[in-house]
Amino acid sequence: MDLFQHSINVILENQHSEGAYIASPSFETYHFCWLRDGSFIAYSMDKAGQFASAEAFYRWVGRVITRYATKVDVLEGMLGRGEKPDYTAILNTRFSLEGFEEERGDDGEWGNFQVDGYGSWLWGLAEHVKMTGDRSLLFELIDPIKTTVRYLQMVWQLPNYDCWEEHPEYLHPYSLASIYGGLKAVSEFADIPLLTESARQAAVLAGEVKHFLKQFAIQDGRFSKHLFPAQKGQPVKPVLNSGVDASLLGLALPYAVFDLIDPAVSVTIQAIEKDLHLPGGGVYRYKEDVYYGGGEWILLTAWLGWYYVLTGKKDQAREMLKWIESTAAENGDLAEQVNVHLLAPDHFEPWVEKWGQVASPLLWSHAMTIILQKAIDVMSL
Numbered sequence: 252m253d254l255f256q257h258s259i260n261v262i263l264e265n266q267h268s269e270g271a272y273i274a275s276p277s278f279e280t281y282h283f284c285w286l287r288d289g290s291f292i293a294y295s296m297d298k299a300g301q302f303a304s305a306e307a308f309y310r311w312v313g314r315v316i317t318r319y320a321t322k323v324d325v326l327e328g329m330l331g332r333g334e335k336p337d338y339t340a341i342l343n344t345r346f347s348l349e350g351f352e353e354e355r356g357d358d359g360e361w362g363n364f365q366v367d368g369y370g371s372w373l374w375g376l377a378e379h380v381k382m383t384g385d386r387s388l389l390f391e392l393i394d395p396i397k398t399t400v401r402y403l404q405m406v407w408q409l410p411n412y413d414c415w416e417e418h419p420e421y422l423h424p425y426s427l428a429s430i431y432g433g434l435k436a437v438s439e440f441a442d443i444p445l446l447t448e449s450a451r452q453a454a455v456l457a458g459e460v461k462h463f464l465k466q467f468a469i470q471d472g473r474f475s476k477h478l479f480p481a482q483k484g485q486p487v488k489p490v491l492n493s494g495v496d497a498s499l500l501g502l503a504l505p506y507a508v509f510d511l512i513d514p515a516v517s518v519t520i521q522a523i524e525k526d527l528h529l530p531g532g533g534v535y536r537y538k539e540d541v542y543y544g545g546g547e548w549i550l551l552t553a554w555l556g557w558y559y560v561l562t563g564k565k566d567q568a569r570e571m572l573k574w575i576e577s578t579a580a581e582n583g584d585l586a587e588q589v590n591v592h593l594l595a596p597d598h599f600e601p602w603v604e605k606w607g608q609v610a611s612p613l614l615w616s617h618a619m620t621i622i623l624q625k626a627i628d629v630m631s632l
């Protein structure tokens with residue numbers, strides 16, 4: 252089984268004709284396109300030379316943001332009046348494949364307030380432009396790019412759900428890093444006349460976000476998972492008992508708020524290795540994870556492997572890939588998580604009863620595996 256080729260096939264076969272990537276075709280709850288998953292999936296397609304697929308995704312995002320852009324005006328009004336924004340004012344984290352807000356089952360409207368995907372898509376789009384050398388897509392997407400910068404300016408300091416769709420009461424360094432990555436990318440488009448002003452604003456804001464993270468997100472030498480937002484005269488401060496989370500990798504890779512060799516990155520990686528990487532196995536999200544019993548996540552294992560490649564730890568990177576390959580189903584499909592060594596075994600069955608078997612294939616798992624494989628290939632040249 253050629254896992255690399257199978258991963259490309261799974262992604263292409265599950266891309267909607269309008270460009271959206273379904274999170275997982277076999278799992279009813281994931282029959283949406285998330286901006287977070289989608290941006291990494293599109294990035295992997297670019298890495299695999301499937302530029303048309305990535306381009307179709309970015310066009311789809313552009314149409315969706317344009318469709319809901321007036322919500323940003325509503326948001327501006329609500330914030331101006333000192334009101335707490337509601338679902339009429341936030342841009343959703345996920346959309347139907349046709350590009351509409353459409354919620355099913357018990358998904359609350361507020362679960363949709365997650366800001367990271369709006370940074371991720373800008374970051375991914377800029378990577379696409381760099382990899383293809385074709386800037387024409389930027390001209391097409393000027394309005395949604397501007398809308399996103401304006402939106403991020405308004406929401407970046409508001410508490411919202413994290414990338415695991417939890418803890419809406421906090422700010423999350425991972426999400427802020429995504430915002431930084433997206434804004435930094437836009438700041439480099441200043442020479443495109445219609446984007447000059449947004450690029451300038453993005454540069455200023457990216458600087459503020461970076462400063463904010465340096466000032467508040469490091470505790471005991473490593474990154475915190477959550478921060479208390481500033482409230483009623485109380486300054487922002489880290490949530491001390493929040494433990495390490497594997498998504499904190501994002502602060503260095505790919506969003507580059509901090510260098511790969513920054514001491515805070517190294518100390519965070521050590522904590523991830525110690526607390527979340529099962530020796531000889533995969534990577535957990537965080538210690539208290541109970542979702543499907545809290546298994547090892549394939550996409551996070553690939554993400555750590557990607558970090559290993561870029562820091563010259565070739566053997567460790569290959570080990571990650573080997574473990575991922577060992578988890579593939581007979582047809583090559585990769586699941587969201589592997590439920591053999593669970594952190595909270597009692598929680599496994601209740602989730603199966605609620606939503607069915609663990610999502611497989613998960614497109615984001617396949618995407619991260621492509622990214623890791625490509626990074627290893629480049630390292631081996």
Ligand code: BGC
Nearest residue numbers: 274281285287288414415416
């Ligand atoms: C994860 C999200 C992800 C979504 C779709 C959720 O369970 O927490 O990070 O975007 O699934 O894959």
